[in-house]
Amino acid sequence: MKKIEAIIRKSKYSIVKEALHEVGVNFFSYWDVTGIGNEKEGHVYRGVKYSTSDIQRRYLSIVINDDFEAATIQAIIRSAGTGHVGDGKIFVSNIEECYRIRTGERGGDTLK
Numbered sequence: 001m002k003k004i005e006a007i008i009r010k011s012k013y014s015i016v017k018e019a020l021h022e023v024g025v026n027f028f029s030y031w032d033v034t035g036i037g038n039e040k041e042g043h044v045y046r047g048v049k050y051s052t053s054d055i056q057r058r059y060l061s062i063v064i065n066d067d068f069e070a071a072t073i074q075a076i077i078r079s080a081g082t083g084h085v086g087d088g089k090i091f092v093s094n095i096e097e098c099y100r101i102r103t104g105e106r107g108g109d110t111l112k
Contacts, residue, residue, distance in 0.1 A: 001095040001108055002069050006060040007035065008080040008088040013058045019079035020062070023071040027111075028062040057088065063095055065108045 008016055010032070020028065034056055064072055073090060081087050100110040 001098055001111070002064055002066060003093045003095050004060075004062040004064065004069070004072055004076075005091040005093075006062070006076050006080070006088060007033070007057050008060065008076070009082070009086065010056050010058045012080045012082075015079045016060070016076055019075040020072065023068070023075045025062060025064060025068060025072055025075070028060055030061070031059045033057050033059045055086065063098065063111060065111055 006016075013030070020026075060076075062072060069092065073092070076090055097106060098108070098110045099106045
């Protein structure tokens with residue numbers, strides 16, 4: 001099993017959610033977060049300078065079986081990307097075990 005954590009633009013959340021549903025990822029958790037990015041320059045809009053380094057993002061936490069890893073990552077990249085600085089990051093880590101609290105089941109079947 002894999003845990004995919006993605007930090008994306010808040011404005012792209014609906015599109016990413018639909019892309020994940022299309023590849024069969026129907027359960028995940030998300031949080032609204034604010035972070036500091038690499039970009040040092042702000043943008044000017046109507047004469048007002050805005051910082052783009054500490055902008056609102058959405059943090060997705062997705063646990064999937066190994067065979068969904070590539071499709072999940074590609075769905076996020078395809079749907080969250082704009083080609084501009086600040087599109088976000090994806091982190092992948094291994095999950096050793098998973099338990100369904102209601103039944104006590106364990107393993108990859110608990111994700112279905």
